[in-house]
Amino acid sequence: MRQVVRLESTVLATEAGLVLVDEELKPVLAKPYGAEPFNKYRLLLVGEPNPTLEEFLREAATLGVSGFRAVEDGVRAAVEALGYKCTLVDEDVAARLKEQKLNLIVTSGLVDSPAKAEELVREAAIYLAEAKIREASAKPDLQVIQSIQALDEVDKAVNLFNARLKEWYGLHFPELSDILSEPEQYIDFILNVGHRDRVKEVASELKLAEKKVKAIVEASEKSKGAEIREEDLSRVRMLAKEVKDLYALRKSLQRHIETTMSKIAPNLTAIAGATIGARLIAKAGGLEKLAMLPASTIQVLGAEKALFRALRTGAPPPKHGIIFQHKLVHSAPPWQRGKVARSLAAKIALAARVDAYRGEREESIDSQLEKRIEEIKAKYPKAPKPSKQKGAKYGAKRRGRK
Incomplete structure (x- = not known):
C-alpha cells in the first residue's frame, strides 16, 4: 500500500489506528495504536x-509528505506539538472522511472485515462514553454539589427530629423547651439528666448558666408533665442520640464545604460565602455553568417559581433568590435591597468566571463590591416616596388572561 506522495496528506485518527489519506481520500499509510x-x-x-x-x-515524512491536515482539532494540536505543520480540512472533506471511516479502516489494513470495524467502533464509543462519565464525576465542583445537597437534607432531618423530640419529651417535662431554646442544649439535657426528678442531683454538673440551672430546678419541682416509664425514656434518649449525631454530621459537612470551596472557588467563597456559593453552584449545575450565566440570572437563581408567577400574572418580579441569604442583602433596607442584590450578583458572576478560568484569588473584586455598597448606602439613605404609578405598572399587563 505504500507509495510516494508529494502533496499534503490528511491524518485520520480512527478507533483502530492512524490512517494517512491522499488528496483522493485513498489510504496511503496505516499504523495501529x-x-x-x-x-x-x-x-x-x-x-x-x-x-x-x-x-x-516520521514514516509519512519518508514518503515525501510535505504537510499534514487533520479532521479533528485535537489531532491537529497533537501533530503540531510534535513539530509538524498541520491545518484542518474543509468541512465537506471532513464530512466525506467521516462517512468513509469504516471503509478506510478496512482498506488500510487495520482490520480485515467490515464486521470487525463496526465492532471496534462500537467498543470505542462505549469506552469514550465511560471515560467522559469518569472525568465528569471527578470534578470537585460536583463533590460540592453533593455536599451542599446532603447538608440541606440533614437540616430537614434535624428539624423534623427536633420537633418530634420536643413533643415526646415534652409530655414529661414541657417547661424545659421554654428554658432551653437551643436544640443542642435540650438534647444534652435529655442524654445527661433524663428524668426530671434527677435535676437536683446533677444540677452542679450541668454546663449551663446559673440562671438557667436555677430555672430548670424550679420548673422540675412544679412541672405539670406526666411521669415517664424507664423504657419510654430510653427510647427518647435513643432519638436524642441520633439527633446529636446528625448535628455532628452537619458540622462535618459544613467544614468539608468550606474547605473544598476555598480551594476550587476562592473568589466566589470570599464574595458570597462558602454555603451560598455552593448553593449557587448546585443550582447552576457546576462552577463553569455558573460562570457562563449573566449576573441578572444569578440574581434570581432559586426564585424560579416567583419569576414564572410574575411572568404569568404580571406581578412584580423577584429581586433576589438564593443570594437573599447573604448578609449584605437581607440586612439592607427594603428600598436598597434590589440594588444591593444586583451589585452582589454582578460580583458573584465575575468571581465565578475568575475561579472557573483562572483559579487565582483576585482581591480587587472584594474592594469593588464594598465600594459599590457604600455608594448605594450614600445615594439612597432614605426610603423613596411611594408612587401611585408604580403599582399600576404591574398587574394590568396580563390582566384578564387565564
Whole structure:
C-alpha cells in the first residue's frame, strides 16, 4: 500500500489506528495504536500526542509528505506539538472522511472485515462514553454539589427530629423547651439528666448558666408533665442520640464545604460565602455553568417559581433568590435591597468566571463590591416616596388572561 506522495496528506485518527489519506481520500499509510488503543485514541482527540503518532508522522515524512491536515482539532494540536505543520480540512472533506471511516479502516489494513470495524467502533464509543462519565464525576465542583445537597437534607432531618423530640419529651417535662431554646442544649439535657426528678442531683454538673440551672430546678419541682416509664425514656434518649449525631454530621459537612470551596472557588467563597456559593453552584449545575450565566440570572437563581408567577400574572418580579441569604442583602433596607442584590450578583458572576478560568484569588473584586455598597448606602439613605404609578405598572399587563 505504500507509495510516494508529494502533496499534503490528511491524518485520520480512527478507533483502530492512524490512517494517512491522499488528496483522493485513498489510504496511503496505516499504523495501529498497539497497547491501550482506545485510550490513545481518546487522548489524541483532546490534543495529546503519543509515540505511535510520532512514529507514524516520521514514516509519512519518508514518503515525501510535505504537510499534514487533520479532521479533528485535537489531532491537529497533537501533530503540531510534535513539530509538524498541520491545518484542518474543509468541512465537506471532513464530512466525506467521516462517512468513509469504516471503509478506510478496512482498506488500510487495520482490520480485515467490515464486521470487525463496526465492532471496534462500537467498543470505542462505549469506552469514550465511560471515560467522559469518569472525568465528569471527578470534578470537585460536583463533590460540592453533593455536599451542599446532603447538608440541606440533614437540616430537614434535624428539624423534623427536633420537633418530634420536643413533643415526646415534652409530655414529661414541657417547661424545659421554654428554658432551653437551643436544640443542642435540650438534647444534652435529655442524654445527661433524663428524668426530671434527677435535676437536683446533677444540677452542679450541668454546663449551663446559673440562671438557667436555677430555672430548670424550679420548673422540675412544679412541672405539670406526666411521669415517664424507664423504657419510654430510653427510647427518647435513643432519638436524642441520633439527633446529636446528625448535628455532628452537619458540622462535618459544613467544614468539608468550606474547605473544598476555598480551594476550587476562592473568589466566589470570599464574595458570597462558602454555603451560598455552593448553593449557587448546585443550582447552576457546576462552577463553569455558573460562570457562563449573566449576573441578572444569578440574581434570581432559586426564585424560579416567583419569576414564572410574575411572568404569568404580571406581578412584580423577584429581586433576589438564593443570594437573599447573604448578609449584605437581607440586612439592607427594603428600598436598597434590589440594588444591593444586583451589585452582589454582578460580583458573584465575575468571581465565578475568575475561579472557573483562572483559579487565582483576585482581591480587587472584594474592594469593588464594598465600594459599590457604600455608594448605594450614600445615594439612597432614605426610603423613596411611594408612587401611585408604580403599582399600576404591574398587574394590568396580563390582566384578564387565564
